[in-house]
Amino acid sequence: MTRRTTWVVVGLVLAVMVGTGSWYLGRGARPATVVQATVPTATAAVTRTDLATTTQVSGVLGFAGSYTVVGQGVGGTVTSIPAPGDVIARGQSVYELDGRAVPLFYGTRPSWRDLAVGVTDGPDVQQLEQNLTALGYASSENLTIDQHFTAATAAAVARWQRASGWVANGRFALGTVVYAPGPIRVAAVGAVPGQAVHSGGPILTATSTTSQVTVPVPTIQSYLVHVGDAVTVTLPSGVVTPGRVDTISTAASLSDGSGGSGGGGSRGSPDPAQATVPATVTLADPHAVAGLDQTPVTVNITSQAVKGVLAVPITALVALAGGGYGVYLDDGGGRRLVSVVPGLFATTLVQVTSADLHVGDKVEVPAA
Secondary structure: OOHHHHHHHHHHHHHHHHHHHHHHHHHHOOOOOOOOOOOOEEEEEOEEEEEEEEEEEEEEEEEOOOEEEEOOOOOEEEEEOOOOOOEEOOOOEEEEEOOEEEEEEEOOOOOOOOEOOOOOOOHHHHHHHHHHHHOOOOOOOOOOOOOOOOHHHHHHHHHHHHHHOOOOOOOEOOOOOEEEOOOEEEEEEOOOOOOEEOOOOEEEEEEEOOEEEEEEEEHHHHHHOOOOOEEEEEOOOOOEEEEEEEEEOOOOEEEOOOOOOOOOOOOOOOEEEEEEEEEEEEEOOHHHHOOOOOEEEEEEEEEEEEEEEEEEEHHHOEEOOOOOEEEEEEOOOOEEEEEEEEEEEEOOEEEEEOOOOOOOOEEEEEOO
């Protein structure tokens, strides 16, 4: 083949390729159909309401107070003992010793001596007289409640002894009763029937009957908690019940850091990030937690709150091209975008400030 023939063939091939390429390019340049997605919308009313954000901390639901009952006086043999969970009120038997009931009296001071006519004055005498009066063995007409153990006191003691099956001698021996500030709930028993108990020997431990939540508040959040603050407590069942902060300690405690897996000698070192301060919460409705003890709960503490503010659903907010936020206002004649200044975000609502919004206005939100 000559050089001329070769270029002719090459030229024909190029012509075919160019023509073919032009056809494919023409097909590829055909304009595509543009599909625009639409989001269904609804409207929600602008409201005036109170908003709050909460911080959640873990707590344990139990009972307030801790009391240890020990043997006093000459001691004896335990003949009856209550079961954990039993509730004991004033005048009821806490346990039996040598077949005789040792009842509960209310008071903040333990017994430390025998009481009879002639003893020195003391608050233990007054405490005894208060209980004898409360139980109906004395009255303001025949006994003055004070710190003096008089013949009238001895007479009231004798009436109580007679009703209880004791020798009515008017003397009140050490170990005759157990004192606690109020009704008690047995937490654990330390003695069994048939066991000999001497003075100071443990018999049982108890709590009050007041439900209480113990909360280890992280120190970094302790500024949120104050005595008297209203809180809510979420129970394992999901029920939310109100409560109030009763106490909060000023002393923090540290974990030992033993949960770490690293080396370098840090195992067992206190972890400042885990420091907590103990707080207690008293529940407004004790019946809501009846039967629960040592139960994990969640305490919801209000960390920020505003009252009487305009609010819209968070989903109503739209970001503005120039920065900031707005909402689409449906004013009956159409929709228009108005600028708003967001405030506190709380669950599904957000506080907004705008001269264009009023209570009852309708704003656009995505349809459910």
